[in-house]
Amino acid sequence: MNLLNELTLKLAECQVQGHTFNCLPIKGEQEVLRVEVSGLEELPIFMTVTESQILCISYLFTKEEIHQERENELNQYLLELNLPMPLSSFAVVDGYYVIFGSLATVSKFDSIVQELITLASNSTDTLQALEEFIK
Template sequence: MDTQSLILALGEASHAGRTFNVMPVAGEEPVLQIVVSGAEETPVYLTITDTQILCLVYLFEEREIRSGQLADLHENMLRLSVPMPLSSLGKVDQHYVVYGALTPTSSEAEVMQELVTLADNAIDLLQTFEDFLD
């Protein structure tokens, strides 16, 4: 699967009653910003390499964590990471993220399922972590 065919497929598709607004992001690597209907506040960023399709949502920045709450936040992240379907937690620079990866041979339906699941998981995580953030 390549970026261009994914743009075309998602632009005309729906999955589980959800639609996708796909916009290329300017930069060195081809990245798509995908807004899943019903989860507009958590856009998914997708990139395709030879080895994976990586989907990522930025949750919050390190500077947004309440003073003295970092250890408790990390503990909660570790506890939630296992039962959260199709998603993992991580950190990119100063940003906490939730992400999922697929094989480049994944079907369009599998990619759409990942996008919907990841966007919904991001919303749930933001609600879960709101007590740790300013």
């Protein structure tokens, strides 16, 4: 059984810090697991397992969704926010502003769950904090 399948089964049964996890596998060239953390469902997390890492990404908004004239200002803020924000980082992928965290493939299940909760919380907080930049 691959790691992603194993995680899906374990996540479906666990409850941590009052959160449960709703998982939906997405088939494709690269298998992806869509995870909704209960209480923070608005911004689901997309999980990918590669040779070197477990990558968790939450999609915040597209470039088109922000006020164009404030793009530079937003980018500057995100760079400055990157370091103080615990465990998650910002990136731009295919026109999407994302927030992500990565773990070693040998990570314990507890660490992965912690990452999911932290990432979902960080992305929800970030989206609210950056509301003024969104159209």
